[in-house]
Amino acid sequence: MNIVNESEKYMDTIKNIFRNDVETAHFLWRCRESTVVYMGGRHIIADDAGDPYEYIRRNGLIAPEYLPVFDVFCKSVEEGIFSGISHGELPLDVKMRFNDDEDFRFCHMYNLFLRDNDSRITEVLVNIRPFTKKEVFDRQILDSFSSDKNPGIYGNIVAELIKKNPDKNIAFIQFDVERFKLINQNYGSDIGDELIRFFNDSMHVICSSDQPFCRLTADIFMVVTCFEDKQDILEFIHRIELRLGGYKGMDYRFIFGVSVVDDRSRQTRYYGDLAAMARQSIKGNALQNICFYEERMMTDIRRRQIIEEDMHKAVLNDEFAMYLQPKYCISTGKIIGAEALARWVHPQKGLISPAEFVPVFEKNGFIVKLDRIIWEKACCKIRDWIDKGVEPVPISVNVSREYLNGSESIRILKELVAKYDIPIELLELEITESVDSEGVESIVKQFKDNGFTMLMDDFGSGYSSLNMLKTTQFDVLKIDRGFLSEFMESDRGRKIISHTISMSRDIGLDIIAEGVETGDQAKFLYECGCNAAQGFYYSKPVPCDVFDSIFIKSSK
Numbered sequence: 117m118n119i120v121n122e123s124e125k126y127m128d129t130i131k132n133i134f135r136n137d138v139e140t141a142h143f144l145w146r147c148r149e150s151t152v153v154y155m156g157g158r159h160i161i162a163d164d165a166g167d168p169y170e171y172i173r174r175n176g177l178i179a180p181e182y183l184p185v186f187d188v189f190c191k192s193v194e195e196g197i198f199s200g201i202s203h204g205e206l207p208l209d210v211k212m213r214f215n216d217d218e219d220f221r222f223c224h225m226y227n228l229f230l231r232d233n234d235s236r237i238t239e240v241l242v243n244i245r246p247f248t249k250k251e252v253f254d255r256q257i258l259d260s261f262s263s264d265k266n267p268g269i270y271g272n273i274v275a276e277l278i279k280k281n282p283d284k285n286i287a288f289i290q291f292d293v294e295r296f297k298l299i300n301q302n303y304g305s306d307i308g309d310e311l312i313r314f315f316n317d318s319m320h321v322i323c324s325s326d327q328p329f330c331r332l333t334a335d336i337f338m339v340v341t342c343f344e345d346k347q348d349i350l351e352f353i354h355r356i357e358l359r360l361g362g363y364k365g366m367d368y369r370f371i372f373g374v375s376v377v378d379d380r381s382r383q384t385r386y387y388g389d390l391a392a393m394a395r396q397s398i399k400g401n402a403l404q405n406i407c408f409y410e411e412r413m414m415t416d417i418r419r420r421q422i423i424e425e426d427m428h429k430a431v432l433n434d435e436f437a438m439y440l441q442p443k444y445c446i447s448t449g450k451i452i453g454a455e456a457l458a459r460w461v462h463p464q465k466g467l468i469s470p471a472e473f474v475p476v477f478e479k480n481g482f483i484v485k486l487d488r489i490i491w492e493k494a495c496c497k498i499r500d501w502i503d504k505g506v507e508p509v510p511i512s513v514n515v516s517r518e519y520l521n522g523s524e525s526i527r528i529l530k531e532l533v534a535k536y537d538i539p540i541e542l543l544e545l546e547i548t549e550s551v552d553s554e555g556v557e558s559i560v561k562q563f564k565d566n567g568f569t570m571l572m573d574d575f576g577s578g579y580s581s582l583n584m585l586k587t588t589q590f591d592v593l594k595i596d597r598g599f600l601s602e603f604m605e606s607d608r609g610r611k612i613i614s615h616t617i618s619m620s621r622d623i624g625l626d627i628i629a630e631g632v633e634t635g636d637q638a639k640f641l642y643e644c645g646c647n648a649a650q651g652f653y654y655s656k657p658v659p660c661d662v663f664d665s666i667f668i669k670s671s672k
Contacts, residue, residue: 142242145168158214210222212244271385290336373407374394375390440657456513478516510544614644629649633653638653
């Protein structure tokens with residue numbers, strides 16, 4: 117039966133049912149004719165309204181705070197009219213009023229789509245009714261009880277979906293906003309809460325009844341959906357991005373993790389955990405925001421858990437050692453400074469590579485504690501040189517991203533300088549060029565105002581290098597080892613390095629090259645005007661006692 121052709125047959129019956137329902141507005145929108153047919157109840161839409169949703173918006177019938185989610189709903193209907201829609205109904209709960217004399221109140225808008233054979237919407241039967249006092253109360257209780265929805269209830273709903281669709285592919289999709297805490301910092305926690313409500317309300321519009329979703333916690337959401345192939349999942353994810361993006365002009369980015377059900381006997385929680393692993397595996401990846409779970413991720417998680425189990429004990433046992441990599445004057449061959457680098461000397465596993473533990477610490481925030489350990493060891497080493505009558509050289513230490521959001525790092529570093537009574541110019545600070553530049557200029561200026569020498573680490577590793585030169589507060593640029601090795605391979609690349617060094621010196625910046633591995637590289641840098649270098653050509657990072665031997669030897 118074609119429901120479009122049959123709709124006229126039942127029109128009189130429908131009108132009789134609705135006529136005496138004075139609390140609800142009932143009307144039929146014939147999309148292709150752009151006409152509205154009054155069906156009964158309250159008459160809130162003018163007969164010549166055309167698009168009733170636009171009429172509702174234009175006449176201020178939607179509460180302002182609900183306009184964003186109403187827009188998401190309208191875009192979904194518009195898409196259904198022109199391209200088709202997979203589901204035949206779309207409910208929407210919003211605060212609205214039926215005329216200018218009323219207060220805004222919660223209303224339930226039920227929209228039944230009549231579609232052609234290509235699933236494009238031809239007519240929409242709309243019912244709008246106010247919530248009863250009990251329904252408003254129940255909604256408030258539900259929101260309070262389950263701002264993150266009861267996981268047990270949600271798990272039962274998903275289990276039922278899997279059971280009802282034994283022959284369909286099913287995917288768990290988990291997503292959140294990358295660095296959501298910055299939204300709270302930049303716009304305030306009230307706006308952050310408002311954004312989460314927008315996401316939650318909009319997901320009711322985006323997801324069909326066969327796509328159960330829930331807010332797990334904070335800004336993390338989960339949705340489960342049937343699909344035919346991977347492209348279906350990607351299209352659904354892109355629809356979520358499109359509908360939820362750009363709230364009130366804010367700039368934010370979603371991260372999605374996906375797991376596919378391959379064993380229906382497993383608990384639903386298992387696949388949610390796999391989706392979480394996939395999502396977390398691409399945190400901080402500027403080139404990828406969608407990740408499908410792979411078996412290797414479980415191995416990575418186990419390795420991370422082992423590191424995290426040992427890290428607090430490592431602090432108590434003083435297992436984190438400071439290694440120093442010498443910085444050399446190319447023309448004289450003398451050591452002019454050192455960079456402090458963390459190494460983990462595990463009592464059973466031996467020397468653990470920083471490539472294994474530093475990424476884990478950066479993700480879980482432990483990098484802040486590791487930074488402080490190395491800062492103090494650097495100050496202690498400078499004090500040791502002074503006490504032994506050795507002419508000290510500056511030691512540069514890394515300042516991680518987590519320290520760039522406030523002035524706590526300045527206080528800690530100044531306290532360490534005072535504690536060990538060392539000249540402040542001997543403790544230099546390195547900040548990575550590729551780090552999120554928002555707020556970097558301000559904190560660098562504060563460091564400099566307090567007497568610290570600032571080094572821009574990994575210069576040339578990101579796209580913002582030249583732009584940062586324009587307004588930089590740094591004292592020294594450290595040319596990235598990748599930038600050096602890659603550009604040394606061609607005449608054009610060598611010219612780029614040469615001009616970069618010349619330009620930096622012209623604006624008063626000192627230069628040091630990292631990752632120097634050959635004598636030819638050192639000679640070329642010197643000819644270009646760079647007279648400071650570090651890298652394996654000179655020395656790898658070494659323990660402090662080994663550094664002292666090299667230092668004494670180079671001073672003679």
